[in-house]
Amino acid sequence: MSSTTKELVVPIEELRSFVVRSMVAVGTKEDHARDLAELLVSADYRGHYSHGLNRLDMYISEIKEGMTTSGDNEPTILKETVATALVDGNNVLGPVVGKYCIDLAIKKAKDAGIGFVTAKGSNHFGIAGWYSIRAMKQGMLGMAFTNTSPMMVPTRAKERTLGTNPLTLAAQGNHGDEFVLDMATTSVALGKLEMQDRKGEPIPPGWAVDQDGKETRDAKNFHGLLPLGGVEQSSGYKGYGLAMMVEIFCGILSGSSFGPNVRTWKDFDRAANLVDGASEVLVPGDPERKHMELCDNLGGIPYHPNQITYANELAKYFKITPMKLLK
């Protein structure tokens, strides 16, 4: 958003105070409300309006509808080593859990050189970058990840199976410079697609798929987001792989819930998930497993004859015994 005469300006302290009084009004503890306020203010200040004041009603609803605890709960450590911890958020506001976890990771990193904390029983934690920046401000490389509700349709699939699953890295540069990567592992955020539709423009290539898992340029046919990289030909499976990495760090490692279709891993193989005419849905590592099975069946590794000729020339040149072939 650029500053035009139509826009109104809210002082930062006033915005913070408004979020706190709104959350306290629905029963949130004041220190929890302050944690949330800090995060929403930061999002708007950094220009990520979708994750700032715009999200306040979502957090209010979470509390009002009992999805998030507004009582005396606090996050607790279930298990830890000098450098790692498993935290139970005990269903308090996501930003309260997130702040607790990044502060614990920072403390561990100061002691051990690195800290890695994963949480279950948490809720929507806002912009991921807030957490990585918090660690960066302590002179560290800060990272954060979160899985989210399903929105991404994996390569060759047609169901929304993984979230937008963002990852972030913040690193201080020289002379006050900063590197703050904060990205969803889908090709774009849903908001970008909505804006495209509002402008009456077609969806650009690589953004979205329809009910059949086929790339669509028409917002009316939108069913899910493509992973970063778009369709298979432009390596969408890499974004899909990154999203699964985030699920592993956040959902699986913490023992909390993750996208319903990811739950059993093998669900990807179900016929109902397959795009018509496409080959099977894969997870990273599957093609290599197939090749290793082939090698095992053959009793060795198959090579193109040119590769063997090359090896033989090498052997001749260095007076080395050449490779013996199986057949």
Place this chain on the structure above:
Amino acid sequence: MSSTTKELVVPIEELRSFVVRSMVAVGTKEDHARDLAELLVSADYRGHYSHGLNRLDMYISEIKEGMTTSGDNEPTILKETVATALVDGNNVLGPVVGKYCIDLAIKKAKDAGIGFVTAKGSNHFGIAGWYSIRAMKQGMLGMAFTNTSPMMVPTRAKERTLGTNPLTLAAQGNHGDEFVLDMATTSVALGKLEMQDRKGEPIPPGWAVDQDGKETRDAKNFHGLLPLGGVEQSSGYKGYGLAMMVEIFCGILSGSSFGPNVRTWKDFDRAANLVDGASEVLVPGDPERKHMELCDNLGGIPYHPNQITYANELAKYFKITPMKLLK
């Protein structure tokens, strides 16, 4: 490669032995040669032929031309904590350094819950997945990263500035299942593009740029690879950001060299690097810094009037004092 009658099969033990005798013939210590052999065999076995026997001549050249030490050098630890270490590879073969580092990280992870090791003075270390799988086989989540020589043209730039900079995560699943993400942060590997050219087919969208930094479909005009995500509209800046993440972990954190145009960071801003007609080249975090400067100048955060109306309605509903605007 599928197994056809044209292909020749080499038993795995024979392949391993051939690599060892080739490397020993040019002066490599036998245990170092064994480390390399292990890696090349694994690449071919997993079906990544580009990184197996196919690369043997490159390692031989490294030794012969004195780029890599063939003497008595071994990697050494320069600095360490219970969970982290900085290693000097002392210019031995990349796979020797890589194996040393992942084994050190595994040992630290056993002690501290997580281990993170970065190395300088190393060389081409082969497929990244070999290292993550090695940790996975110890019951861990394994990760590995490496920066490489420049091949990726960042979003809005026209010079090759970053490498293909791969990252990998390996995680054991139930019932012998595995998740092995092993991906370059460019949209595709160079080899894929060469194969497309050999088939006489145009380069698919999102793969490559020409000398002017513009997307090209013609292999004759190939200048560099696009980052994962392709052009800016399909979020290529995310792949570019991931490649920089890898540079930070491998080049900057270890104090070793990294892509010459990355070295001073601000090089991106030089006019010579800009695509004609495009706006400035950015690093992750730059747009947010601009927005924060805007807020600082305004004395608060600018909002669309509808956002303020929404906040006022919220305040009214919960009987909260509404936000005071700056203007």
